[in-house]
Amino acid sequence: MSAPLTASAATSAIAPGARPVTGFWRRALRHRSFVLGAVLSLIVLGAALLSLVWTPWSATDIDIASKLRPPSAAHWLGTDVLGRDIVSLLLVGARSTILVGVIAVGIGLSFGVCLGLVAAARKGWTEELIMRMSDFTFAFPAVLSAIMLAAVAGPGMVTSITAIGIFQIPTFVRVTRGSANAIWAREFVLAARAAGKGSFRITIEHVLPNILSILIVQATIQFALAILAEAALSYLGLGTQPPQPSWGRMLNDAQTLLFQSPMLAVYPGAAIAIAVLGLNLLGDGLRDLLDPRLARER
Amino acid sequence: MSVFFLRRILTLVATLFAASLIIFLVLDALPGNAAQMLMGADASPDAVRALTVKLGLDQPLTVRYLLWIKGMAVGDLGNSYVYGTPVAGLIAERLVLTIPLAIMSMLITVVLALAAGIYTAANHNKLGDVGVMSLTQVGIALPNFWFAILLILLFSVKLQLLSAGGFAGWDDGIWPGIRSLLLPSISLAVVQAAILARVTRSAVLEVLREDFVRTARAKGLGKREVLWRHVLRNAMIPVMTVMGLQFANLLAGTIVIENVFYLPGLGRLIFQSIANRDLIVVRNCVMLLAAMVVTVNFVVDILYAFIDPRIKVSNL
Numbered sequence: 241m242s243a244p245l246t247a248s249a250a251t252s253a254i255a256p257g258a259r260p261v262t263g264f265w266r267r268a269l270r271h272r273s274f275v276l277g278a279v280l281s282l283i284v285l286g287a288a289l290l291s292l293v294w295t296p297w298s299a300t301d302i303d304i305a306s307k308l309r310p311p312s313a314a315h316w317l318g319t320d321v322l323g324r325d326i327v328s329l330l331l332v333g334a335r336s337t338i339l340v341g342v343i344a345v346g347i348g349l350s351f352g353v354c355l356g357l358v359a360a361a362r363k364g365w366t367e368e369l370i371m372r373m374s375d376f377t378f379a380f381p382a383v384l385s386a387i388m389l390a391a392v393a394g395p396g397m398v399t400s401i402t403a404i405g406i407f408q409i410p411t412f413v414r415v416t417r418g419s420a421n422a423i424w425a426r427e428f429v430l431a432a433r434a435a436g437k438g439s440f441r442i443t444i445e446h447v448l449p450n451i452l453s454i455l456i457v458q459a460t461i462q463f464a465l466a467i468l469a470e471a472a473l474s475y476l477g478l479g480t481q482p483p484q485p486s487w488g489r490m491l492n493d494a495q496t497l498l499f500q501s502p503m504l505a506v507y508p509g510a511a512i513a514i515a516v517l518g519l520n521l522l523g524d525g526l527r528d529l530l531d532p533r534l535a536r537e538r
Numbered sequence: 539m540s541v542f543f544l545r546r547i548l549t550l551v552a553t554l555f556a557a558s559l560i561i562f563l564v565l566d567a568l569p570g571n572a573a574q575m576l577m578g579a580d581a582s583p584d585a586v587r588a589l590t591v592k593l594g595l596d597q598p599l600t601v602r603y604l605l606w607i608k609g610m611a612v613g614d615l616g617n618s619y620v621y622g623t624p625v626a627g628l629i630a631e632r633l634v635l636t637i638p639l640a641i642m643s644m645l646i647t648v649v650l651a652l653a654a655g656i657y658t659a660a661n662h663n664k665l666g667d668v669g670v671m672s673l674t675q676v677g678i679a680l681p682n683f684w685f686a687i688l689l690i691l692l693f694s695v696k697l698q699l700l701s702a703g704g705f706a707g708w709d710d711g712i713w714p715g716i717r718s719l720l721l722p723s724i725s726l727a728v729v730q731a732a733i734l735a736r737v738t739r740s741a742v743l744e745v746l747r748e749d750f751v752r753t754a755r756a757k758g759l760g761k762r763e764v765l766w767r768h769v770l771r772n773a774m775i776p777v778m779t780v781m782g783l784q785f786a787n788l789l790a791g792t793i794v795i796e797n798v799f800y801l802p803g804l805g806r807l808i809f810q811s812i813a814n815r816d817l818i819v820v821r822n823c824v825m826l827l828a829a830m831v832v833t834v835n836f837v838v839d840i841l842y843a844f845i846d847p848r849i850k851v852s853n854l
Contacts (some may be wrong), residue, residue, distance in 0.1 A: 381790035479814035509684030
C-alpha cells in the first residue's frame with residue numbers, strides 16, 4: 241500500500257498545481273500579457289453576465305421609428321436598422337458567443353482528451369487508428385461541417401456548436417496524446433507500474449494531473465478559435481439565428497448599410513477581436529506561468 | 539524510398555474514400571428524401587415519387603454511393619437537381635474564381651509572413667521585433683470577414699478606389715479580374731500571415747541557436763549569408779507544416795470571404811445550393827474542398843522528404 245502512495249506523492253511534487261498559490265498570483269500579476277488577457281476576457285465575461293440581469297434596452301424589441309440613430313445619451317452607440325439598441329445587442333451577443341464557445345470547446349475537450357489518453361495508454365493499432373481518425377477530421381473545417389449539417393438539418397446554434405465542436409476534437413487529441421506520451425516515459429510512471437497499477441489508474445492518477453496545465457492553455461486558445469468560428473458561421477447565417485442577437489449576425493446586417501452607417505460594422509467586429517485577443521493573451525500568459533519550460537522553447 | 543511514397547499514397551486514397559463515405563452518409567442517408575425536400579411539404583405523393591425515380595433516388599444507398607464514386611472517377615458528377623445541368627460544369631465555372639483567389643491569398647500570406655518572420659528573428663528582442671509581434675497578435679484576433687468589411691469601408695466607401703464587391707471576370711484581360719480579387723485575397727492573407735509570421739520567427743530563432751550556424755559564422759560567412767543559405771532551409775519544415783494546415787483554413791475562408799464580396803465562387807455556389815436544397819451540388823462541392831485539403835497535406839508530407847531526407851527513414 242505504501243508504494244502507490246509514494247508514487248502519487250512524487251507526482252504531486254512535480255504537478256504545477258501543487259505550487260503555492262500565492263506565488264502563482266504574484267508572478268501572474270507581474271506578467272503583462274496575462275494581465276491584459278485576463279482583463280479583456282473578464283470584460284467579455286462580465287458583459288455576458290450583465291446581460292442576464294440588465295441591458296439598457298431590450299435586445300429583441302423592434303422600434304422602427306428610432307432606427308439608425310447616432311450615438312446619444314439614450315443609445316450610447318446608437319441603434320440598428322430595426323431600432324434596436326447597439327449596446328444591448330452587443331451585451332446579449334457576448335452571451336451567445338460564450339455559450340457556443342463553452343459547449344463547443346467542452347465537446348472538443350472531453351472527446352479529444354479521452355481519445356488522446358486512450359491512444360497514449362494503449363499504443364499499437366488503437367493509437368494508430370485514433371491518430372488517423374483525428375488527421376482525417378482536420379479535412380473538415382468547421383465551415384464545411386456546418387454547411388453539411390445546415391443542408392440537412394437546417395442552420396442554427398446546434399448546427400454551429402456541433403460543427404465547431406467536431407473540429408476541436410483532433411487538436412485536443414494531438415495535444416493530449418503528445419504530452420501524455422511524455423509522461424508515460426517518466427520514472428514515476430514506471431514506479432506506479434511496478435507498484436501494480438493498471439493503465440487506467442495510471443492515466444487518471446498520474447498522466448491526467450500532469451498534463452492538466454497544458455490542456456488548460458490549449459482550451460483557452462481553442463476557445464478563441466471557437467469564437468472566431470462562431471462569428472463566421474453566424475455571419476454566414478449558419479449559426480445563431482435571429483432574433484437571438486449574435487456578433488456575426490450583426491456584422492451581416494451592418495454590411496448592407498456600409499454607406500449609411502459604417503460604424504455599425506465596426507462595433508461587433510471590435511467585440512469579437514477583443515474577446516479573441518483577450519483569450520489568446522490569457523493562453524500565452526498561462527503557458528508561461530504554468531510551464532516555464534515551454535515558455536523558453538517558444 | 540518507394541515504400542515511403544507507397545504508404546503515403548495508400549493513406550491518401552484511404553482518406554479520400556473515408557471522406558466520400560462520411561459526406562455521402564451525412565448528406566444522402568440522413569435527411570430521408572431529397573425529392574420531398576425539393577418539392578416542399580405539400581407536394582403530392584405521386585409527384586414526389588415520380589421525381590424520386592427521375593433523380594435515381596429510388597435505388598439502394600450502396601448503389602447510389604458506388605454510382606457517385608464511379609462518376610467521380612470519370613468526371614461525371616451527375617446533374618444538378620435544380621438547374622438540370624451537369625454539376626461538374628457548375629463547379630468548373632466557379633473554380634475559375636476560387637482557385638486564383640486561393641493562390642493570390644497564399645502568395646500574399648507567404649510573402650508577408652516570411653518577411654515579418656525573418657525580420658523579427660534577425661532583430662530578436664529589438665524594438666522592431668516587439669512591434670511586429672504585437673501587430674501579429676492583433677492580426678490573429680481579427681475575424682477575416684470583419685477585416686474584409688473594414689477594407690471595404692476604407693478602400694470602397696471612403697477612398698472609392700476599389701469596388702465593394704463583384705467579380706470582373708477574365709474576359710477583359712487579367713488585370714480587371716486580379717483587381718477585383720485584391721481586397722478579398724488581402725483580407726484572407728493578413729490573418730493567416732500573422733500566424734505564419736510567428737511560426738517562421740520561432741523556427742528561425744530555433745535554427746539560429748544550432749551549432750552549425752556558429753560553425754558557418756566561424757568560417758567567415760556574414761550574418762546575412764548564414765541566414766539565407768543555412769538557416770532558412772532548416773527552418774522551413776515547421777513553416778511548411780503550418781502552411782499545409784492553413785490551407786484548410788484558407789479554403790474555409792474563401793467560402794466566407796466570397797460571401798462578403800459577393801464573388802460568384804465555389805462558396806457562393808454552396809450557399810445557393812443549400813438554399814435551393816440542391817444536395818447533389820452541396821455533396822460534390824464539399825467533397826472537392828475536403829479532397830483539396832487532404833491532397834495539399836499529402837503534398838506537404840512528400841515535400842518534407844525532399845527538404846529533409848532524414849524524415850523518410852524515421853517514418854518507415
